[in-house]
Amino acid sequence: LDYIRRLLRSYAAYVCNVQRIAQARCPVVRFCHKQQKIFCELSINNHLAVANTELVRYFLLFEPKLRSLLCTIRLWIKQKDLLGRGHRFNTYTLFWMIVCTLQLDNKQLPSVQSLAERANHKRQYGPWNCSIPDLNQIERNISDVPIGK
Known part of the structure; x- marks a missing residue:
């Protein structure tokens, strides 16, 4: 380093x-x-960070409306002076809060566990199953559903 x-x-x-x-x-x-x-x-050599980045990318590609939603909420949070260092939110935290909400409230995004179960190629780092399927490997069932409905 x-x-x-x-x-x-x-x-x-x-x-x-x-x-x-x-x-x-x-x-x-x-x-x-x-x-x-x-x-x-x-x-360097942080396999979990790479797998995490790939998971973030996967969700953004899986549901293209997610990026717009994140940007909108981020702008609102910034205007309320709740974005930044210290006891404030960061974009990464906002991303996972939105993903979790979309997974739990209206099943608009698949769970990380279901992604790992559907993956053809398994990737294990220590106790962590970091497997995710190719985007064309799973069926999208939310393309017509607007986020937030």
Whole structure:
């Protein structure tokens, strides 16, 4: 991670606030893209983080309306000054709150367990079953149902 930190610092025209966080559960290097003002965390050999990112991507592709819903709620939360650091929400938390609501209240999204059960290729990391099916592998039954109904 020190090498990556030094490498990122050599691109000072593009990134800023490069710092190594060694005490994290999985050590990371944090930095910010100057022009886009995007904060990033980079870790190595964190299979669960990769599987989590793939699961987020899966839900966003499975239900395209989810992105719009997330952006709308995020904007509202931001206007109420409830988005940010400290005792506020972040986009990741909002995403999972919305997914959970859509899974429980009106079954508009499949559960993570049902996704793992339907996957053709099993991926296990320690005790965690991180299997998800290909998008074309499961039948979408919500394409005509507006989110929130």
